[in-house]
Amino acid sequence: MTVTVKSFxxxxxxxxxxxxxxxxxxxxxxxxxxxxxxxxxRVSVARGTGIExxxxxxxxxxxxxxxxxxxxxxxxxxxxxxGRVVIEIEKRLPVQGGLGGASANAVATLVALERALRRExxxxxxxxxxxxxxxxxxxxxxxxxILGVGRGEQVYPLPDFPPTPCVVLTPTIGVSTPKAFAxxxxxxxxxxxxxxxxxxxxxxRINELGRGLSAxxxxxxxxxxxxxxxxxxxxxxxxxxxxRAGIKNDFEQVVFPEYPELGEAKRALVRxxxxxxxxxxxxxxxxxxxxxxxxxxxxxxxxxxxxWAVQATATLSRSAYWRRMLVR
Numbered sequence: 001m002t003v004t005v006k007s008f009x010x011x012x013x014x015x016x017x018x019x020x021x022x023x024x025x026x027x028x029x030x031x032x033x034x035x036x037x038x039x040x041x042r043v044s045v046a047r048g049t050g051i052e053x054x055x056x057x058x059x060x061x062x063x064x065x066x067x068x069x070x071x072x073x074x075x076x077x078x079x080x081x082x083g084r085v086v087i088e089i090e091k092r093l094p095v096q097g098g099l100g101g102a103s104a105n106a107v108a109t110l111v112a113l114e115r116a117l118r119r120e121x122x123x124x125x126x127x128x129x130x131x132x133x134x135x136x137x138x139x140x141x142x143x144x145x146i147l148g149v150g151r152g153e154q155v156y157p158l159p160d161f162p163p164t165p166c167v168v169l170t171p172t173i174g175v176s177t178p179k180a181f182a183x184x185x186x187x188x189x190x191x192x193x194x195x196x197x198x199x200x201x202x203x204x205r206i207n208e209l210g211r212g213l214s215a216x217x218x219x220x221x222x223x224x225x226x227x228x229x230x231x232x233x234x235x236x237x238x239x240x241x242x243x244r245a246g247i248k249n250d251f252e253q254v255v256f257p258e259y260p261e262l263g264e265a266k267r268a269l270v271r272x273x274x275x276x277x278x279x280x281x282x283x284x285x286x287x288x289x290x291x292x293x294x295x296x297x298x299x300x301x302x303x304x305x306x307x308w309a310v311q312a313t314a315t316l317s318r319s320a321y322w323r324r325m326l327v328r
Contacts (some may be wrong), residue, residue, distance in 0.1 A: 003115045004327040007039040007108035008316060009099035010139060011166070011280040011287050013239070014213060014247035017184055025135070025151040026181060031158065031213060032100075032139040032146040033239075034321050035166060035287075036313040039105055040090035041068075043112035048084035055089040067106035067133050074129040075110055079119050096174030098281030100136045107140035111325065136281075144318025147213075158217070160317040164239045165296035167274065169265050169286045170309045175255055180282035183254035216245040239289050239315065240275040251282045262286065268308060272299035 010032050018027030051069050053062040064070060068087050076085065087109055093101040107130060114120050121129075130137035135152040147156040216238075256263035262279065265286050269277040273295050274288025290296040296312045303310045316324070 001116055002042050002044040003112040005041045005043070005108040005112040006325050006327060007041050007093075007101070007104040008140075008143075008321060008325070009035040009037040009093050009101065009104060009168075010136070011035055011099065012249060012278070013145075013242060014278075015249040015251060015281070017181075017250040019188070020185060021151070026184075028135075028148065028150070028152045029213065030148045030152065032136075032148050032155070033161075034140075034143050034316040034318075035099070035168070036316050037093060037099070037168060037311070039093050039101060039108075040327070041105055041108040041112055042088040042090075043109055043116050044086045045081070045083040045113070045116045046086065049082075050084050052084065052086045053089065054086065055091060057089075057091040057095065059095045060089055060091060067102045067137070068109040070133045071106045071110050071129060071137075072113055074132065075113055075121060078121060078125055078129070079114075079117060081113075081117050081119070085113065094170050094174070094285055096176065097170060097285040098175070098279065098283045099168075099285050100140070100281065103134050103136035104140050106130070106133055107137055108325070115326075142318065143321030144316070157318065160319075161239050161315065162237050163317065163320075164237060164315045165290040165293045166313050166315060167269065167272070167288045167290065167296050167299050167303070167310055168313060169269060169288070169303065170311075171259075171261055171265055171284045171286075172309075173259055173261065173284050175259065175262075175283040177282045180251055180255055183258065184250065187254055212246050216241070216247060237291070240291060242276040242278075242289070249279045252279050255279060255283050259284065265308065268303060268306070269299070272302050274299065 013031040013033055016029040020026050051072050053066055053069060072085050089105055093099050095101065127138055127141060130141055131153040138153050138155045139146045139148055142155055142157050144160045145158040147158055262283055266277050269286060269288035273290060275291055277286060277288040279286050290299060300310050300312050
């Protein structure tokens, strides 16, 4: 039996980067938000042994470096599964795009594998092996709006915001996440030297976004009705207040100087009417949030006319994420 699953994208609503940790990772603060864009994953288990990955996109690895391969290897050991696992990846999301495509693919593969084997991992094991494979994976086991801390793998579900129209802009270039982190380290080290910051002051840098996120969320929760989705119209949509709250992505400080095209892309989204625009993850994909689907559609037409590769979508709530994941 082949199980087909949609592998949804994510964006980052702000991303604060702290100093490098002893394990080589960085402390992060971010709010993840799932989107309606997706890849398609097909998983089947047949006689034999091993793991096979099939994908027409030559940039997708087919060996044990692939996140799908690694999560299947771990899950099969815990489930004591037998057979040859075949994973077909239909790529629609950009590779190295900042939309979490590889991480989403791995979690979708895990969901499909459990259904193909008719066995389920305990929730704690599922979350543990996801975090072992990659920092972004655990958020895809939650969906919707999620607070991410630690290296991003510690996730906490937040109340879902109203579905918000979104325009995703995909440049032709790709951004390496390890390289972006390395550039961030060089930037902060030079600032530390020039400003003579103490170690504690340098660690406090990440708390700036944390405080901003906390203030933004606490204001919304303290003044909001019991459900954000009960609000009428778009005027009160919390996602359209991100810019006023000063929520930013730290990666923009190092990625935009390296790739000026990406800074121009963000400005193009704002000129096209985005209420909030940002790099997602380390990029290279950017997104803009809009007050209505009509405004998003107008922006898509305008941006395509001048040569940008864009598409309209919307944020995806937790319930919609899980309801739409399985392809029947």
